[in-house]
Amino acid sequence: MVKLKDIAAAVGVSNATVSRVMSNDPSLSVSADTRRAIIAKASELKYTPRRARTEVQADRSIMVHVGRWLGGELEDPYYAGLRLGIERCCFSQNIQVSITSDESAILDFLKKKASGAIVIGPVQGEFQRKIETAKGRAVMIDAPRNSHTLDNVFHDLYGATARLLDDLWEKGYRRPGFIGGESKYKASLPNETRHVAYSEWMERKGIFDPALVCVKGSTIDLGFESAMKLLESAMPPDVIIACTDSMAIGAYRAAQSKGLEIPKDISVVGFNDNPASEFLNPPLSSIRLAPEVAGTSAVEMLVEQLGGRDVCKSVVLQPKIVWRASTR
Template sequence: MVTLKEIAAAVGVSSATVSRVLNYDPTLSISTRKRHAIIEAAEALNYATPRNRNRANQQGLTKLALVHFLRPEQELVDPYYVGLRLGIESRCAALKVETVKVYHTDARPDAAMLQSASGVIAIGRQDEDEIDWLRRHTRHLVFADFAPADDQLDGVHADLWLAMEKLLVQLAAAGYRRIAYIGWGDRRAQSYVQWMTQAGWFDDRMFRSGDNTEQGGYRLTTEILEQKRPPEVIITFNDSMAIGAYRAIHEKGLSIPDDIGVASFNDVSVAQFLNPPLTTVHLPAEEIGETAVELMLERVGGRELAKQITLASRLVWRASTRLPGGGMPG
């Protein structure tokens, strides 16, 4: 939990001043600039004021169940989903809301446990049967990292279709034409197929689906590199797969990016420390989790109109690919 003392140290004022600003004390004499600095520091440090914490409890948000579409061991190998869950948990901690984790198994979650919670945040893609079941057994339901095809349900996600389009446009501007993709067949894969087809560059031998782990990236990259005309750049579903792709490329005696480029999705912390550092699409995992909690707070507070929120992604160019225009990252 962030303390008033930490915020005060960041801005250069006393803890008492921070407390009075965050609790909207009208008798406090302080410059507008300093007031804004305190508020911005509190937001940056993810601090919840006593007023906000009380608001959560007063509105009946005391306990959330997090229903994950992955098993625990699957989540641990994908830092993106760890970050998303931590975003939910840190926001709940700031609001003093209890969380209970429910991971994917071969059986449905305990309905009584879900019904005892103020609401459920469902993490990741759920099929129609799972969505219907969750709706029947929860008071309030919000989806994180998934946009359900139902105008009565809340969800927050990043636009993977648009993110893939942006990446492909920039890779094309960097001079790449034979662009491969490995990973699950989700929105980013669908976007890849459509964009490459429209560009006249699609080759089904350059499109491989498989599990989104480091080992999956290694295996699929090894298969693609056996082609008579290997790709100029490989896009992987996530950064874990990119690590496997790096290993396969190095075992072939090839150089990144001189012989082949690699680009990916998620921008987990390890991406910047690979050799060479990995070009990737930054997806706002923690922010998705935090926003899901805010949607739940609104729902519990009485909001009836559903919200579907899309958060922006951004391209992070590093040394595993050429830059648009043909240069190399510094």
């Protein structure tokens, strides 16, 4: 069983600091990076608060659905943050939480009184329609926003990508490239949203060039392959925008293999702002998301539904651009 001291030792902080972060102590003075590192490590070690294991109310429970398509991406700090936000909020309100990738389990669960479901990521249209008609309580996270009956929580990735490109243009970059992940749910995945925002921004500027885009996947290895393709083109980019920090690490490796110096010869920007981003060489500029806030918001919205709210509600989170030494 994982204990607070295990997390403290792994992160390099005191047991008291870990305890106060996990209990969301508002009086604690600790950096955002340390807080995120503690939360990420707690999720990685699968830490469960003691009271969450023993003091739950049988009639207040939430089931979380994660699509099978996510696969290994569930180990990404973004999804770890979602899970921690959900679990910590449930813990604070004595709500039992379980996780499944079984669609039928979610639909059966929604039939129970005083229960609710949180669905992470895009889902196929048929499954979404079944959720809507199940007459249960549900909140979608990072899903297509085409439902008028389901609550949803999402980051404004389109707007964040456009703001990033505006800022890069102001900094003097003229050939931004994009590497991202494919989506079998076209125009639905967050990665796809970034791609659409990038393409439309480039078209508005009149500088769209398909040679500056490579969409393969979101792993480090695919980030390396995608960045290599862009760097070996006749007119390579002056900055690479990666849809995840993992892909950005792959871009670092590609630049190194080509003998390029970051940011002198090529700049790199990632998405998610994982805890390790600031420790890369050079530290990575990245778009900071708020997965823990998204998870907490989803639980709070379900609690509102349990309390009788019957008006559909959306929560939009605005990502923050964190500039570091990987850009000029």
